[in-house]
Amino acid sequence: xxxxxxxxxxxxxxxxxxxxxxxxxxxxxxxxxxxxxxxxxxxxxxxxxxxxxxxxxxxxxxxxxxxxxxxxxxxxxxxxxxxxxxxxxxxxxxxxxxxxxxxxxxxxxxxxxxxxxxxxxxxxxxxxxxxxxxxxxxxxxxxxxxxxxxxxxxxxxxxxxxxxxxxxxxxxxxxxxxxxxxxxxxxxxxxxxxxxxxxxxxxxxxxxxxxxxxxxxxxxxxxxxxxxxxxxxxxxxxxxxxxxxxxxxxxxxxxxxxxxxxxxxxxxxxxxxxxxxxxxxxxxxxxxxxxxxxxxxxxxxxxxxxxxxxxxxxxxxxxxxxxxxxxxxxxxxxxxxxxxxxxxxxxxxxxxxxxxxxxxxxxxxxxxxxxxxxxxxxxxxxxxxxxxxxxxxxxxx
Numbered sequence: 001x002x003x004x005x006x007x008x009x010x011x012x013x014x015x016x017x018x019x020x021x022x023x024x025x026x027x028x029x030x031x032x033x034x035x036x037x038x039x040x041x042x043x044x045x046x047x048x049x050x051x052x053x054x055x056x057x058x059x060x061x062x063x064x065x066x067x068x069x070x071x072x073x074x075x076x077x078x079x080x081x082x083x084x085x086x087x088x089x090x091x092x093x094x095x096x097x098x099x100x101x102x103x104x105x106x107x108x109x110x111x112x113x114x115x116x117x118x119x120x121x122x123x124x125x126x127x128x129x130x131x132x133x134x135x136x137x138x139x140x141x142x143x144x145x146x147x148x149x150x151x152x153x154x155x156x157x158x159x160x161x162x163x164x165x166x167x168x169x170x171x172x173x174x175x176x177x178x179x180x181x182x183x184x185x186x187x188x189x190x191x192x193x194x195x196x197x198x199x200x201x202x203x204x205x206x207x208x209x210x211x212x213x214x215x216x217x218x219x220x221x222x223x224x225x226x227x228x229x230x231x232x233x234x235x236x237x238x239x240x241x242x243x244x245x246x247x248x249x250x251x252x253x254x255x256x257x258x259x260x261x262x263x264x265x266x267x268x269x270x271x272x273x274x275x276x277x278x279x280x281x282x283x284x285x286x287x288x289x290x291x292x293x294x295x296x297x298x299x300x301x302x303x304x305x306x307x308x309x310x311x312x313x314x315x316x317x318x319x320x321x322x323x324x325x326x327x328x329x330x331x332x333x334x335x336x337x338x339x340x341x342x343x344x345x346x347x348x349x350x351x352x353x354x355x356x357x358x359x360x361x362x363x364x365x366x367x368x369x370x371x372x373x374x375x376x377x378x379x380x381x382x383x384x385x386x387x388x389x390x391x392x393x394x395x396x397x
Contacts, residue, residue, distance in 0.1 A: 001099045001129045003088065007081040008103060011110035012117075015045070017133040018230060021121040021162040022141030024271050025175070025219050028211070028248045029141050030120040031060070032223030033230075035246050037116055038063055039238040040231055045109035045117035047102070047130070052250065052388035059105045061112045070108060078104040098122055102129040116230070124151050126164035138166045138194075139226045140174040141219070143181050144270040145299075155181055163188045171195045171229045175222045199225035206236070209243045212252040213278025250388050252278050255395065259372040265385045267295065269302035275382060276310040287312040287377035291368040292344060293319045293361065294383045296337040300344055303383070305351045311380070313371055314355040316344035317364035319386050338384075361390055 005012060020030045027048045034046040046060040055075075059066040081103070082095040089095075102122070109117045119135070121128045143159045151158045159181045166172055172189045174182070174196070182198075189196040199222040203209070209217055220243060228234045247253070250265040252275070262282055266275040279288055290311045294300045304314070318338035341357035341364075348355035358364040365381065372379040381387050 001095075001103070001132050003085045004078070004081055004095055004099055004103050005106065005132050007085055008078065008107055011103075012106040012133045014110040015114050016116040016230075017135045018116065018118045018137045018139065018226060019121065019125075019130065019133060019135035019165050020118060020139045020141065020226075021125045021165055022139070022175070023144040023158070024268065024274065025141035025215070025222070026120045028216060028219045028251055029139060029223050029226070030118045031248055032220055032242070032246060033139070033226050034060065034118045035063060035242045036223060036227040036234070036239065037118070037230065039242050040227070040235060042115040043113065045105075045112065045114040047105045047109075047117060047119045049098075049101075049120060049122055050385050052385070052392070055101060058101060059108050061108070061114065066108055066112075070111065071104070074104040074108040074111065075100070078107060096129070099129045106133075121162070121165065124158075125162040127161075128165075131165050135165070135167055135170065137171045137173060137226055137230050138163075139222065140172065140177070140185060141222060142175055142270065143177050144268060156184060159184050160188075166192055166194055168192045169194065171197060173197045173199055173222065173226045173229050175199050175218065176201065195229075197225060197229055203239070203243065207240060207243045210246060211248050212254070212281055213274065214281075215274035215278060216248065216251065250385065252282060254282060255391075257395065259369060259376075260378045261369070261391070261395070262378060262380045263388060263391055264380065264382045265388065266303070266382050267298060267384050269299055269306050272303040272306035272382075275380075276307050279310040279380065283310075283378050287372075287375045288380050289313045289315065289368050289372040289375065289377055290380040290382060291315045291317055291364050291387075292348075292383045293317050293341075293387055294339045294344060295319070295386075296339055298339070298384075300339055301347050301351075304344070304347050304353065307382075308348075308351050308353050311353060312375070312377070314345065314348045314353050315364045315368045315371070316341040316348065316355055316357045317361050318359050319384060320361050320390050362394055365391065365394055 034044040051057040056071040203221040255261040345355040345357040
């Protein structure tokens with residue numbers, strides 16, 4: 001990644017940056033920080049992942065998805081640089097797809113002349129492609145046991161990987177974490193001469209948030225703290241305006257239609273717990289029928305157990321095999337392996353939820369809508385980031 005960005009002229013040094021790391025909440029907090037900075041007069045970029053349908057959805061400029069022609073130009077320039085870098089690497093090594101996407105985002109931000117970019121880490125931090133930005137502020141959203149095959153078996157090990165991105169003499173803003181993780185953050189900040197700032201749990205009683213769910217109030221409080229750390233102060237009226245208008249795709253996102261449909265990308269136990277906490281606000285006493293698809297390697301039992309108090313019936317399914325291609329033409333969906341729908345249904349019954357298995361995603365969605373309609377309830381579609389695109393396509397949104 002260093003070689004690739006050097007070949008491109010170090011575009012990430014042409015704007016200020018904020019780095020967002022953590023297990024859950026990264027995309028929400030990234031979008032929120034960018035919106036807050038924009039409301040204070042800065043031209044912003046934001047880099048989020050993964051994308052629901054198009055790779056260009058990962059690159060936001062001034063709050064909007066990058067224009068297709070600008071994205072194509074950045075990707076083409078980055079791809080040419082990657083070919084050159086690949087010739088200099090040892091046999092068996094090559095620039096990865098995510099490195100190309102990340103470098104292209106940095107190039108796009110530089111071309112758009114943004115003042116600051118808020119960059120969500122992809123996986124971990126220490127070895128992540130995003131760890132080439134000279135960030136002024138690092139944000140730690142949360143720590144949970146996810147991606148343990150790469151990041152470590154304990155929360156402390158995972159936190160160490162993520163906190164490794166902290167730059168000397170900068171600022172570290174952290175959300176709510178376990179005491180041992182909090183102590184680690186304090187130690188690392190001290191070692192690097194960085195100021196540690198602990199975000200509050202709530203942005204304040206005067207803030208009315210359009211984004212649903214208690215977890216989004218926590219995320220917004222963290223985003224406000226990070227924006228204030230970067231700016232040195234906040235305009236409370238601007239903060240209130242952002243809170244009242246900002247929505248986050250895929251986080252308790254309500255779609256039009258009857259029965260009501262809610263999309264949420266919760267894909268690990270902590271995410272499922274936050275989702276269950278926020279569902280009553282949207283359900284308003286109605287039963288919740290859920291369509292659930294979970295990627296291989298995820299702790300499906302813990303996820304389903306977390307959802308159990310808020311869900312009356314599960315339709316377990318698998319993600320569609322087809323999907324979008326990468327900027328380099330690689331079929332991204334080819335590596336997308338879902339857990340078996342029959343096994344998910346069995347787990348659900350074990351924890352006391354009525355469940356059925358329908359392997360075809362579109363058929364499961366139709367069944368879920370039917371059950372929700374008959375029960376006078378709401379349909380939830382969840383379990384992975386990759387539920388977003390097929391639901392929107394099925395509903396022609």
